[in-house]
Amino acid sequence: MAGQTIGLMGRKVGMTQVFDDKGLSVPVTVVKLGANVVTATRTKEKNGYTAVQVGGFETHENRLNKPAAGAFKKNNLPFLKPLKEFRVSDAAGYNVGDKLPVADILKEGMKIDVRGTSIGKGFQGTIKKFNHGRGPMSHGSKFHRSMGSIGAGTTPGRVFRGLSMPGQMGNITVTVRKLTVVKVDADKSILLVKGAVPGAEGGLLEITASQTKWN
Amino acid sequence: MNQIIQEIEAPLIKDNVPQMNIGDTVKVFVKIVEGNKERTQGYEGVIIKRRGSGVGETITVRRVFQGIGIERVFLIHSPRVEKITVQRRGHVRRAKLYYLRKRTGKATRIKEKVTGKKDVAAAPAAEKAPAAKAEKAAPAAEKAAETAEA
Numbered sequence: 001m002a003g004q005t006i007g008l009m010g011r012k013v014g015m016t017q018v019f020d021d022k023g024l025s026v027p028v029t030v031v032k033l034g035a036n037v038v039t040a041t042r043t044k045e046k047n048g049y050t051a052v053q054v055g056g057f058e059t060h061e062n063r064l065n066k067p068a069a070g071a072f073k074k075n076n077l078p079f080l081k082p083l084k085e086f087r088v089s090d091a092a093g094y095n096v097g098d099k100l101p102v103a104d105i106l107k108e109g110m111k112i113d114v115r116g117t118s119i120g121k122g123f124q125g126t127i128k129k130f131n132h133g134r135g136p137m138s139h140g141s142k143f144h145r146s147m148g149s150i151g152a153g154t155t156p157g158r159v160f161r162g163l164s165m166p167g168q169m170g171n172i173t174v175t176v177r178k179l180t181v182v183k184v185d186a187d188k189s190i191l192l193v194k195g196a197v198p199g200a201e202g203g204l205l206e207i208t209a210s211q212t213k214w215n
Numbered sequence: 216m217n218q219i220i221q222e223i224e225a226p227l228i229k230d231n232v233p234q235m236n237i238g239d240t241v242k243v244f245v246k247i248v249e250g251n252k253e254r255t256q257g258y259e260g261v262i263i264k265r266r267g268s269g270v271g272e273t274i275t276v277r278r279v280f281q282g283i284g285i286e287r288v289f290l291i292h293s294p295r296v297e298k299i300t301v302q303r304r305g306h307v308r309r310a311k312l313y314y315l316r317k318r319t320g321k322a323t324r325i326k327e328k329v330t331g332k333k334d335v336a337a338a339p340a341a342e343k344a345p346a347a348k349a350e351k352a353a354p355a356a357e358k359a360a361e362t363a364e365a
Binding site for chain 2: 013014016017018019022023024025030032190192201
């Protein structure tokens with residue numbers, strides 16, 4: 001959901017609560033924003049699309065492979081990781097080496113989309129994964145937590161697509177849309193978002209402005 | 216707790232919260248908005264539960280009103296909670312006083328905590344809280360004692 005807006009990268013710190021002007025508590029997720037330095041731009045003429053490549057967090061040279069480290073050295077940039085592209089309608093305003101202006105991108109009260117990798121739950125059955133029911137655990141029952149029937153017989157003669165079955169749960173990219181920005185501290189690069197965001201603490205987050213009429 | 220979160224919570228945490236324990240009888244002064252007027256209402260009862268840490272710490276205060284038990288949960292660092300005063304120290308042997316829910320009348324009584332000489336027990340119950348706090352801050356102790364007498 002990168003859309004046509006520039007985004008920022010950050011890491012989830014954890015949750016707490018703050019108080020609004022009425023004195024009511026607001027549950028917030030604390031996000032520590034990264035360096036967010038422009039590392040490259042993509043143009044219509046050269047690449048066929050317009051985008052800005054952003055480096056998330058400063059890292060050490062030995063954490064990068066030689067081609068990646070070489071690219072940073074060539075442009076006199078700090079070593080950054082990871083690199084992500086954000087599609088924009090016009091990449092002309094972004095110069096390589098610029099820090100993205102946090103205060104201009106995020107404003108208090110605006111709606112943002114937050115994207116992250118959800119906490120992995122491993123290979124799970126349908127009870128945990130899809131909230132299916134289970135059979136009796138005792139009184140002679142042999143039907144405990146297994147799936148049961150996955151469809152009829154000769155007609156239709158196949159299993160319908162999209163049937164909920166056991167498998168990997170979590171550890172997928174999840175976007176939570178239209179979260180409210182409670183507070184932005186550009187100096188300390190800290191962002192408070194109302195509500196929960198995907199992933200574990202320390203997980204990488206991509207933050208973009210929501211495509212809504214409220215922004 | 217994470218240091219960044221601590222920094223965010225630090226300005227929100229009140230420093231005038233009295234020392235209170237499970238079983239204490241407290242009076243909580245809550246700001247109530249009626250229309251566009253704001254007034255303070257007191258609510259007195261026994262702390263039966265205390266949970267959470269940091270800015271999210273809450274107490275559950277139980278009282279029996281017109282034969283019906285009422286339990287209210289207060290976020291102690293909330294700006295809506297104006298003040299909490301300790302009326303009576305209770306001696307209990309549980310961290311959660313859920314057993315009070317099953318009891319009525321005399322059985323709900325809680326023994327008063329007998330405190331040693333060091334604790335400023337001589338001061339009236341309502342002023343115990345600021346006095347106890349003054350003990351920690353030694354230079355301010357004399358001042359607080361003066362105000363307690365006055």
